[in-house]
Amino acid sequence: MSNEGRTPDLTRDRGLQTVRESTYKYALAGCAVLSVLTTVGIIGVLFVDAAEFFASPAVTFGEFFTSTRFSPNLEPVSFGIFPLLLGTLLVTFGAALVALPIGLLTAIYLSEYASQRTRSVLKPMLEVLAGVPTVVYGYFALVYITPALNVVIGGVNGALGTQFPTLGLFNGLSASIVVGIMIIPMVSSISEDAMSSVPDSLRQAGYGLGATKFNVSLRIVVPAAISGIASSFILAISRAIGETMAVVLAAGSRPPDIPPTQSAFGLLPYVAPGDLLALYSDSAATMTVAMINIAVSDLSGGSLAYQSLFAIGLTLFVITLAMNVISDAIANRYREEYE
Amino acid sequence: MATRSESGFGEVSRLRGIVFKYLTFGASLVGILALGVLLAYVFWDALGLESAGTAWYLTYTVTLLAPLLGFLAYARDKPEVTAGAIELVGFTLAGGTLSFAAIIVLIVIAGPGVWVTYFLTVVAPVIGLFLYGQYEREATWVGLAMLGTLVVGPIVGTLGLGAISTVAALLGAPGVYFLSLVVPGAGLAAFLAADRFDASRRVALGVAVGLLVLAIVGVPVVDTVPIVARSVWFAVLVMLGLPVGFAVTNTARQPARRAAFALPAIAIGGFLVGEFVVGAIGATQPSPWLDWQFLTSPTSSLPADAGLYPAVIGSVFLIILVSIFTFVFGVGTAVYLEEYAPSSGLLGTVTRLINVNISNLAGVPSVVYGLLGLGIFVNINIQFGPVVYAGIGAGTVLTAAMTLSLLILPIVVISAQEAVRSVPDSLRQASYGMGATRWQTIRNVVLPRSLPGILTGTILALGRAIGETAPLIMIGAVATKYNPPSGLFDTLTAMPLQIYTWAFLPSEEFRYGVVAAGVVTLLIVLLSMNSVAILVRNKYQQETY
Numbered sequence: 001m002s003n004e005g006r007t008p009d010l011t012r013d014r015g016l017q018t019v020r021e022s023t024y025k026y027a028l029a030g031c032a033v034l035s036v037l038t039t040v041g042i043i044g045v046l047f048v049d050a051a052e053f054f055a056s057p058a059v060t061f062g063e064f065f066t067s068t069r070f071s072p073n074l075e076p077v078s079f080g081i082f083p084l085l086l087g088t089l090l091v092t093f094g095a096a097l098v099a100l101p102i103g104l105l106t107a108i109y110l111s112e113y114a115s116q117r118t119r120s121v122l123k124p125m126l127e128v129l130a131g132v133p134t135v136v137y138g139y140f141a142l143v144y145i146t147p148a149l150n151v152v153i154g155g156v157n158g159a160l161g162t163q164f165p166t167l168g169l170f171n172g173l174s175a176s177i178v179v180g181i182m183i184i185p186m187v188s189s190i191s192e193d194a195m196s197s198v199p200d201s202l203r204q205a206g207y208g209l210g211a212t213k214f215n216v217s218l219r220i221v222v223p224a225a226i227s228g229i230a231s232s233f234i235l236a237i238s239r240a241i242g243e244t245m246a247v248v249l250a251a252g253s254r255p256p257d258i259p260p261t262q263s264a265f266g267l268l269p270y271v272a273p274g275d276l277l278a279l280y281s282d283s284a285a286t287m288t289v290a291m292i293n294i295a296v297s298d299l300s301g302g303s304l305a306y307q308s309l310f311a312i313g314l315t316l317f318v319i320t321l322a323m324n325v326i327s328d329a330i331a332n333r334y335r336e337e338y339e
Numbered sequence: 340m341a342t343r344s345e346s347g348f349g350e351v352s353r354l355r356g357i358v359f360k361y362l363t364f365g366a367s368l369v370g371i372l373a374l375g376v377l378l379a380y381v382f383w384d385a386l387g388l389e390s391a392g393t394a395w396y397l398t399y400t401v402t403l404l405a406p407l408l409g410f411l412a413y414a415r416d417k418p419e420v421t422a423g424a425i426e427l428v429g430f431t432l433a434g435g436t437l438s439f440a441a442i443i444v445l446i447v448i449a450g451p452g453v454w455v456t457y458f459l460t461v462v463a464p465v466i467g468l469f470l471y472g473q474y475e476r477e478a479t480w481v482g483l484a485m486l487g488t489l490v491v492g493p494i495v496g497t498l499g500l501g502a503i504s505t506v507a508a509l510l511g512a513p514g515v516y517f518l519s520l521v522v523p524g525a526g527l528a529a530f531l532a533a534d535r536f537d538a539s540r541r542v543a544l545g546v547a548v549g550l551l552v553l554a555i556v557g558v559p560v561v562d563t564v565p566i567v568a569r570s571v572w573f574a575v576l577v578m579l580g581l582p583v584g585f586a587v588t589n590t591a592r593q594p595a596r597r598a599a600f601a602l603p604a605i606a607i608g609g610f611l612v613g614e615f616v617v618g619a620i621g622a623t624q625p626s627p628w629l630d631w632q633f634l635t636s637p638t639s640s641l642p643a644d645a646g647l648y649p650a651v652i653g654s655v656f657l658i659i660l661v662s663i664f665t666f667v668f669g670v671g672t673a674v675y676l677e678e679y680a681p682s683s684g685l686l687g688t689v690t691r692l693i694n695v696n697i698s699n700l701a702g703v704p705s706v707v708y709g710l711l712g713l714g715i716f717v718n719i720n721i722q723f724g725p726v727v728y729a730g731i732g733a734g735t736v737l738t739a740a741m742t743l744s745l746l747i748l749p750i751v752v753i754s755a756q757e758a759v760r761s762v763p764d765s766l767r768q769a770s771y772g773m774g775a776t777r778w779q780t781i782r783n784v785v786l787p788r789s790l791p792g793i794l795t796g797t798i799l800a801l802g803r804a805i806g807e808t809a810p811l812i813m814i815g816a817v818a819t820k821y822n823p824p825s826g827l828f829d830t831l832t833a834m835p836l837q838i839y840t841w842a843f844l845p846s847e848e849f850r851y852g853v854v855a856a857g858v859v860t861l862l863i864v865l866l867s868m869n870s871v872a873i874l875v876r877n878k879y880q881q882e883t884y
Contacts, residue, residue, distance in 0.1 A: 041715050045715060046707075046714075129371070133806025185370075214356040214360075242707070317707050
């Protein structure tokens with residue numbers, strides 16, 4: 001368009017343009033408000049129904065956290081969340097045992113040892129681990145991993161004469177393993193980011209002092225990136241706590257039995273390690289599993305079981321939120337260090 | 340000992356370093372290998388490979404596997420050939436996904452009457468306005484008019500639904516899809532030919548007419564195949580034919596890439612030769628659980644009759660709604676936070692709080708989002724004056740779609756924010772310097788530059804949504820349903836939900852057959868979605884250097 005001869009009409013469409021600018025601005029602001037509304041919605045929904053739950057004469061706040069029996073549907077009903085917390089703890093601890101060392105070593109390899117080409121292959125493949133739907137992981141645990149583990153346990157017992165219990169159809173061990181596999185990428189990618197942002201001058205200083213690559217990786221890079229690593233650990237554990245479908249399918253719907261306590265010197269109660277290990281061979285329902293079970297059996301509003309759903313949900317929400325906030329705070333501190 | 344540890348020298352152990360290096364390398368492979376083995380098992384079970392004879396394996400190794408490996412070895416250090424092959428495969432997968440989605444939404448769920456109504460009142464005007472806006476760049480009102488059409492169009496459509504579908508019934512279903520899919524498709528083909536491949540006006544017109552003629556000539560051929568309706572043929576021709584045609588033309592135009600055609604040739608040729616040889620020598624074929632019967636029948640208590648049809652339709656319907664909701668709200672939120680929201684002062688603190696809030700929302704367990712959906716869409720009864728809001732139904736398509744949208748919205752917002760942030764500020768300043776307003780800058784500079792990143796992030800988040808089960812259970816989605824959802828307010832079942840229900844059945848045939856087939860179907864849908872994301876990302880990486 002050659003319009004050299006024309007005077008540009010600077011006042012063209014001014015009114016409509018103002019209308020357009022503010023329309024779009026407020027439409028976009030409306031979108032941003034949705035995220036705030038979501039938060040308000042979550043907190044509101046959880047608090048309202050949980051409050052009704054605790055207001056009911058059948059439950060007390062103390063009993064909810066200390067009672068050792070959870071049976072929302074069978075009479076006499078009891079809503080002790082303690083066995084569910086134990087189940088969550090078992091699965092989360094097992095998953096952390098799988099994911100944290102593997103994830104950390106993976107991050108060290110990716111950040112310190114891997115060539116550009118290896119990294120470009122490994123990183124997307126690791127992301128796939130987190131991309132597989134969790135219900136598929138649950139199916140794997142139930143159908144392939146538990147039978148395979150039983151074969152291994154039988155072999156070990158036969159060869160060494162040990163007395164490891166065989167796993168039930170639903171068990172905490174297979175759930176821990178699959179949840180662990182699925183949170184590996186969370187540990188490895190965040191830790192690797194933290195290690196990659198350690199300034200190269202620190203590494204060079206280490207080499208200058210005659211340190212080997214092994215020393216530099218473990219004594220310089222890992223300590224320098226420790227806050228990022230810690231934040232990745234917390235985030236991964238929080239993800240394991242909230243994990244649902246894999247645990248529903250793998251760990252079954254019965255909460256773990258509270259192991260018998262023994263007392264040392266007549267004072268300190270403790271649980272024998274053998275009893276704790278035995279818990280992994282049996283069904284270990286978590287908080288999330290209990291929620292799914294209640295949802296499957298009874299979703300009519302107003303019943304006590306229905307309201308307990310929200311009380312458990314609130315507990316879960318508070319735990320995961322606290323862990324996310326802590327992880328964020330740690331990560332922020334580290335970001336300031338090297339900027 | 341004491342002197343050694345004091346000086347620190349002499350402690351260097353080569354072995355320790357090597358062992359540690361391989362330990363870390365091994366650790367990075369553990370998870371991948373474990374998943375690989377599990378995937379191999381599930382594919383093995385779903386495809387029934389156990390029952391295949393040795394002759395079958397030998398035949399396909401020679402005719403299909405060996406040539407494919409040969410091609411991979413050949414293409415290894417030829418980036419142009421690799422790029423061409425990725426483009427061919429990716430566009431085919433993307434086209435397959437598109438036509439699948441189009442068939443399900445336009446033909447199975449909406450049907451010709453509903454589709455043509457909203458096509459006339461919403462889709463056609465918006466496309467028309469968009470094209471006019473491209474042509475007449477100075478028309479300020481076009482964007483506002485499009486926004487208005489999106490609001491008014493559905494209302495007009497709902498009012499005129501009866502009248503328009505009566506008229507459409509006279510035209511017949513194939514006629515409707517011919518006019519609404521093939522004719523615009525021909526226009527798009529002509530535009531692509533002229534714009535991307537510099538074809539002359541006559542050639543472009545020839546491409547368009549050729550597509551129309553092909554569609555009509557194909558009808559008698561399609562009629563001989565009973566399972567393919569005429570409407571399906573039109574949808575596939577446009578949604579699969581155009582992307583494949585584009586990729587083929589693009590590859591054929593670059594001599595360095597032409598060797599990529601060997602890949603589809605090997606795959607199709609190897610398969611046909613293999614089929615022929617296996618038939619000729621009478622080798623035992625595998626008996627897959629994942630077959631046409633599985634994909635087209637509803638669930639059943641008998642393993643042999645069980646299928647995933649209602650769940651597949653439900654999942655695809657769900658994912659299309661979720662993608663619309665999250666794309667609109669996710670991009671809107673990201674653009675507002677990055678481009679408009681104040682970053683200093685009291686309001687700046689509010690912006691920061693919203694950002695922190697979004698990142699925390701991304702960490703909330705999915706089962707809690709299920710509770711949110713249950714609390715605000717299902718079990719609710721609020722009265723605003725005369726209006727009573729009593730939720731939108733337990734387990735309906737709309738409830739499920741909105742719950743899943745809220746679930747993945749934070750992930751979409753975060754990735755879209757990153758994409759918007761990565762647009763260099765100098766481009767914005769240049770745009771402002773030429774007198775552009777803020778919205779013009781966003782529309783003409785920021786969004787086009789960040790769109791590939793936004794799309795990649797959105798598609799990956801949708802992959803998460805399609806595998807989510809817990810929220811669906813919490814909002815009361817039914818596990819056993821024998822027909823696909825017929826509309827927004829009908830109940831649905833989805834693929835992961837069906838897998839969950841089946842997995843508890845004790846029968847071996849279910850556990851190692853039907854469920855495996857369901858898992859493989861879900862994974863294949865995920866894979867094709869992710870390949871689209873990778874395609875978009877690759878294109879983006881090519882364009883940014």
